[in-house]
Amino acid sequence: xxxxxxxxxxxxxxxxxxxxxxxxxxxxxxxxxxxxxxxxxxxxxxxxxxxxxxxxxxxxxxxxxxxxxxxxxxxxxxxxxxxxxxxxxxxxxxxxxxxxxxxxxxxxxxxxxxxxxxxxxxxxxxxxxxxxxxxxxxxxxxxxxxxxxxxxxxxxxxxxxxxxxxxxxxxxxxxxxxxxxxxxxxxxxxxxxxxxxxxxxxxxxxxxxxxxxxxxxxxxxxxxxxxxxxxxxxxxxxxxxxxxxxxxxxxxxxxxxxxxxxxxx
Numbered sequence: 001x002x003x004x005x006x007x008x009x010x011x012x013x014x015x016x017x018x019x020x021x022x023x024x025x026x027x028x029x030x031x032x033x034x035x036x037x038x039x040x041x042x043x044x045x046x047x048x049x050x051x052x053x054x055x056x057x058x059x060x061x062x063x064x065x066x067x068x069x070x071x072x073x074x075x076x077x078x079x080x081x082x083x084x085x086x087x088x089x090x091x092x093x094x095x096x097x098x099x100x101x102x103x104x105x106x107x108x109x110x111x112x113x114x115x116x117x118x119x120x121x122x123x124x125x126x127x128x129x130x131x132x133x134x135x136x137x138x139x140x141x142x143x144x145x146x147x148x149x150x151x152x153x154x155x156x157x158x159x160x161x162x163x164x165x166x167x168x169x170x171x172x173x174x175x176x177x178x179x180x181x182x183x184x185x186x187x188x189x190x191x192x193x194x195x196x197x198x199x200x201x202x203x204x205x206x207x208x209x210x211x212x213x214x215x216x217x218x219x220x221x222x223x224x225x226x227x228x229x230x231x232x233x234x235x236x237x238x239x240x241x242x243x244x245x246x247x248x249x250x251x252x253x254x255x256x257x258x259x260x261x262x263x264x265x
Contacts (some may be wrong), residue, residue, distance in 0.1 A: 028231075028232060028234070029153070029229065030192060030194070030229050030231075032192075032204070036204075038204055038205055038206040039203035039204060039205050040205075041205055041206075041207070041217065041220075050120035050121060050122065050168070051120065051121065051145065051148065051168060051223065051224060052117075052118050052119065052120055053100060053116050053117055053118070053119055053120075053121070053124060053145060054100070054117060054118075054224070054225070055100050055101070055102055055104060055117060056099065056100060056102075056147075057099070057100045057145050057147060057148075057224075058097055058098070058099055058100075058145065058146045058147040059097065059098050059099075059100060059106060059116070059124075059143060059144070059145055059146075060095050060096070060097045060143070060144045060145075060146050061095070061096060061098075061124075061125075061128065061141060061142060061143045061144070062095045062096070062141065062142045063128070063132050063136065063139060063140070063141050064136075064139070064140045064141075064142075065136045065137050065138060065139065065140070066137060066138050066140070067138045067140050068140035068142075096109070097146065100116070100117060104116075104117040108128075110132070110135055111128075111131055111132070114127075114131075121143050121144070121145065124143045125141045125142065125143045128141040128143065129141045145224070147164070148164065148165040148224035149162050149163060149164045149165060149224060149225070150162075150163050150165065150170075150175055150222050150223075150224070150225070150226040150227070150228060151163075151226075151227050151228070152175055152176060152178070152179035152228045152230075153227075153228065153229045153230060154176060154179045154180060154181065154182050154183050154186055154230050155182050155183035155184070155185045155186020155187070155230040155231075155232050155233075156183045156185050156186070156232060159179070159180065159183055160179075161178075161179040161180070163175055163178045163179060165222070165224060169221055170221065170222050171218060171219050171220060171221060171222065172191075172193065172207065172217065172218060172219075172220040172221075172222055172228065173209075173218040173219070175222050175226075175228055176191075176228065176230070179228075182209075182230050183230070183232075185232045185233050186230040186231070186232060186233070187210075187230065187231045187232065187233055188208070188209045188210040188214075188230070189208045189209070189210035189211075190206065190208070190230070190231040191206070191207040191208070191209060191228065191229070191230050191231070192204055192205070192206060192207075192227075192228075192229040192230075192231065193205040193206075193207055193220070193222075193226060193227075193228055194226065194227035194228075194229065195223060195225075195226050195227075196225060202227075207220070
C-alpha cells in the first residue's frame with residue numbers, strides 16, 4: 001500500500017509537470033476561428049491608388065528653383081561616367097529627411113510645422129511647391145518616403161523579414177519572394193494579409209495561392225505597413241514527441257527509483 005502511494009504521488013507530480021510545461025504549437029500567431037469573417041478581397045482594389053503619407057514615415061525632400069533647372073544642370077554630362085558622380089553628389093547635398101511625428105506634423109525649414117498625413121506623394125510635392133513659391137522663384141519639390149516596408153512571416157516565425165518597398169507597385173507574390181518564398185511548414189492556402197484601414201483599425205484578408213485560381217491575387221499590390229502572415233502547418237507529432245521526451249526520461253528515472261525502493265523493502 002505504501003509503495004502504491006509513493007508511486008501515485010510521483011506520477012501525479014509528473015502529470016502536473018507535463019500539463020504546466022506543455023508548449024505544443026505555442027509559437028502559432030494570429031489564429032482565427034472557423035467562423036471568423038475575413039475582409040472582402042474585392043475591396044483591395046484601392047491598393048492601386050497612390051501611397052498616403054502616415055505617422056512615423058521618413059519623408060525625404062528637396063527644393064529647387066526655376067522649375068528644377070538645377071537638377072538638369074547638375075546631372076547632365078557629355079559622355080562617360082561623370083553624370084553618375086554628379087547625381088550622387090547632388091542627391092547627398094540637396095536632400096533633407098524628416099520623421100512625421102505622432103501629432104502628424106513635420107517641421108520644415110522656413111515653413112515651420114505642417115501636416116501632410118493623408119496626402120499622396122504628388123499632393124505633398126504640389127503643397128510644398130505652393131508654399132515655397134513665397135521664398136523661391138518657381139519652386140520645384142521632390143518628395144520620397146524612404147521607410148515604406150511590409151513584414152512577411154513566410155510560414156516559420158524564425159524566418160520573418162522586414163521588406164523595404166523600393167517600388168510603389170510591389171505585388172503580394174513579389175513581397176513573399178523577397179522574403180525567400182513560403183517555407184516548407186507554410187500553408188499556401190492560408191495567407192493572411194493584414195492592413196490598416198481608413199479608421200485606423202486593421203482588416204484581415206485571406207488569400208489562397210495553393211491553386212492556379214490564386215493567380216488573380218498574385219498581382220495584388222501591397223501597401224506600407226502591411227503584415228503578410230503565412231499560416232504554419234501544425235506539427236503535432238513532432239512537437240508532442242519533443243514535449244514528451246523529457247517527461248519520458250523523468251518517468252524512467254522515477255521507475256528506477258521505485259524499483260530501488262522496492263528492492264530495499
